[in-house]
Amino acid sequence: MVSTLRTHHNRLLIEMLSxxxxxxxxxxxxxxxxxxxxxxxxxxxxxxxxxxxxxxQTGAHRASFTLFCGDPGGLSVLHKCDxxxxxxxxxxxxxTAKDNALDASAKGLLSRQGKEGKxxxxxxxxEVYFMKLLFSRGWLPKRVSTYYGISKSMAExxxxxTAWSDIHCPYPxxxxxxxxxxxxx
Ligand SMILES: [Zn+2]
Numbered sequence: 001m002v003s004t005l006r007t008h009h010n011r012l013l014i015e016m017l018s019x020x021x022x023x024x025x026x027x028x029x030x031x032x033x034x035x036x037x038x039x040x041x042x043x044x045x046x047x048x049x050x051x052x053x054x055x056x057q058t059g060a061h062r063a064s065f066t067l068f069c070g071d072p073g074g075l076s077v078l079h080k081c082d083x084x085x086x087x088x089x090x091x092x093x094x095x096t097a098k099d100n101a102l103d104a105s106a107k108g109l110l111s112r113q114g115k116e117g118k119x120x121x122x123x124x125x126x127e128v129y130f131m132k133l134l135f136s137r138g139w140l141p142k143r144v145s146t147y148y149g150i151s152k153s154m155a156e157x158x159x160x161x162t163a164w165s166d167i168h169c170p171y172p173x174x175x176x177x178x179x180x181x182x183x184x185x
Contacts, residue, residue, distance in 0.1 A: 026051060026067070029060070030060075030088075030147070032146065035149075036081055036085075037086060037087050038083070038087075039051070043084075047084035048060065048061060048084045049061060049084075049087055051063045061079065061084075061086065061087045065094075067089075068130060068133060075095060075096060076094070080093060090124070123150065123164075125167050127148065128158055128164040129167050132158070132168070141155035144158075
């Protein structure tokens with residue numbers, strides 16, 4: 001069952017994708033804390049980040065999922081890291097409200113990793129995939145390195161394809177005026 005409210009939110013978020021200024025404003029409110037991208041704007045009483053899109057409010061994690069991964073449809077966007085203000089796409093997954101109640105035991109894995117191994121230098125292919133997505137939106141290596149806690153030179157190598165050349169961004173550059181040097185083959 002897809003609520004009309006949720007469908008409405010999805011449409012707003014998809015609209016946001018078409019406006020670079022909205023995307024920038026949204027992403028500028030996410031900050032790397034441990035392994036998470038914590039929402040620096042206002043929050044709902046429940047702890048989730050509150051993003052404003054087109055003058056209307058929606059969950060920051062839901063906005064992030066839509067931005068990076070696509071329309072979540074009628075499903076809930078859930079956290080692997082159990083950190084409600086987090087909107088890092090790698091920490092989000094889709095499920096039902098029932099899943100949200102049941103997966104408590106599975107949660108905490110990422111947050112434990114964060115405590116034990118902050119700034120681990122080993123990246124996953126999933127993370128590299130999202131970095132390339134950011135590069136495709138015109139992000140510079142310095143900014144990406146800040147979000148991922150890696151060196152600027154590593155970010156640059158990923159952008160140029162001298163590192164992780166087997167991971168490709170599936171999306172064309174979102175904004176025509178900012179074509180990034182993506183690896184194409
Ligand atoms: Zn997180």
